[in-house]
Amino acid sequence: MTLDIPAAIEDGLSRLPTRVAAILFVAYLAVGALSTITSQTLGAAFQDWVRDAVPAANPGTGGVPAGGMGPGTGGASPLALDVGVAVALVLFLAQVVLAQAVGVVTIRTFVSGARDRFPEDLSRRFGWVVLNALVVSVVVGIATFVGLIFLILPGIYLAVALYFVEFEVIVEDKGVVDALRDGWALTAGERLSVFLLLVVLFIIGLISGIPGIVLGFVGAPELVTVAVSLVVSAVTSLVAVAIGSRAYVQLKGEGWTPPGSASPFAY
Structure with missing residues (x-):
């Protein structure tokens, strides 16, 4: 089926002024806050x-690493927790898993067309799907990164061709290999349209950074800047996922229905 980008945008936006989307917004806001805290903590x-390690390995530095790092560097991370590296890493990885779980809920919700309530089969093979979604995200990310290193165009091409691979895992419960194969096939013949869709989503992502830049420029308190950025990022992320989900439904074709649903608009 041909990808109609304006229709996907309209369809995605129409699902945002709902009770379900409001709940997802709160979840995105919480995940964004946790991501900021755990990133700064790590x-x-x-x-x-x-x-602590560099002076021990290089006596004579006077307790200050060659780069000039000394006491007080934690001031650059106002939300950082006072924990060790091991604990910080565990907290960060836990946040990554939580973010992926919220992503699974969001994509399954918007693909199903749910508005007033979440899909009844939302928890279907949930742990297995979250794990596979994490793995496939890493695989696609590495492939795209390698493509960008060698030449920009191969990286962009891979990002376009594999964009819906994670959707195949989350919606269709597919394993990594099957999702890579079927996600690649899903974009075949529509990769120019998918590329244009990604341009739209990229612009939406850029918008999320504008408030933080403006507030930082005018000298707003850092916590205010972070709070506003988190709210805007939650909104734009939700918009992007909603649009991407409805584009995925388009490409699956008119006769396709999400697993566990009587129709794409059963809820």
Whole structure:
């Protein structure tokens, strides 16, 4: 089926002013906050580890690494927790898993066409799907990154061709290999349209960074900047997933229905 980008945008946006989308917004906001906290915590913990390790390995530095890192670097991370590297890494990885779980819920919801309530089969093979979605995200990310290293165009091509692979895992409960194969096939013949869709989603992502830049430029308190950025990022992320989900439904074809649903608009 031909991908109609304006229709996907309209269809996706129409699913946002709903009770279900409001709940998902709160979930995205919470995940964004946890991501910020755990990222800052891991960064600060790593800095502390380097600050403590480097002088021991290089006597004579006066307790300050060659890069000038010294006491007080934690001030750059106002939300960082005072924990060690191991704990910080565990917290960060736990946040990654939680974010993926929220992503699974969001995609299954928007693909099903749910508006007033979540799909009845939302928890179907949930743990297995979250794990496979994480694996396939890493695989696609590495493939795209390698393509970008060698030449920009191969990386962009892979990002386009494999964009719906994660959807195949989340919606169709497919394993990594099957999802890679079928996700690749799904975009065949529509990769220019998918590329244009990704341009739209990229622009939406850029919008999420504007408030933070403006607030930082005018000297707003960092916590205010972070809070506003989290809200805007939650909104734009939800918009992007809604549009991508409805584009996925288009490409699956008119006769396709999500697993466990009587029709794509059963809810």
